[in-house]
Amino acid sequence: MxxxxxxxxxxxxxxxxxxxxxxxxDATAxxxxxxxxxxxxxxxxELLQKMVKSELICHASGNKDHPFVHGFFLYFFVTGNKGWWSVTRGR
Incomplete structure (x- = not known):
């Protein structure tokens, strides 16, 4: 992908x-x-939701509990830097 x-x-x-x-x-298509x-x-x-649960993809907010929703929602492929949102958002 x-x-x-x-x-x-x-x-x-x-x-x-x-x-x-x-x-x-785009990912669904x-x-x-x-x-x-x-x-x-x-x-x-369903497959993309399994990828969320396996932490292969994540909602762009960084919320790991946000389910996969088809439409104009942003997600990203998780890499080794799983805590990017803490650094970029000052958390």
Whole structure:
């Protein structure tokens, strides 16, 4: 999913957002098109929610409990720097 050419479309780096941020609706469409067995929107959202629970992706707010919601919501791919929101938001 993170492949720069064939992966989900990532937003340009913004100071207020973590790296590797994407729009939920784009990720849902990408999963439907590229993941076997997840051709429906419902199946794609279920898979992406499993990725949230596994801490592979997270809502852009940094709230690990925020569920995956299809639409114009921002999420990011979690990397080794899981505490980025504490540093960037002064918490």
């Amino acid at each position: 993170k492949d720069p050419v064939r992966g989900v479309c990532l937003l340009q780096r913004q100071p207020c957002l973590p790296a590797l941020t994407f729009v939920a609706g 990408w999963v439907c098109d590229h993941v076997e067995g997840a051709a429906s929107e419902t199946a794609a959202v």
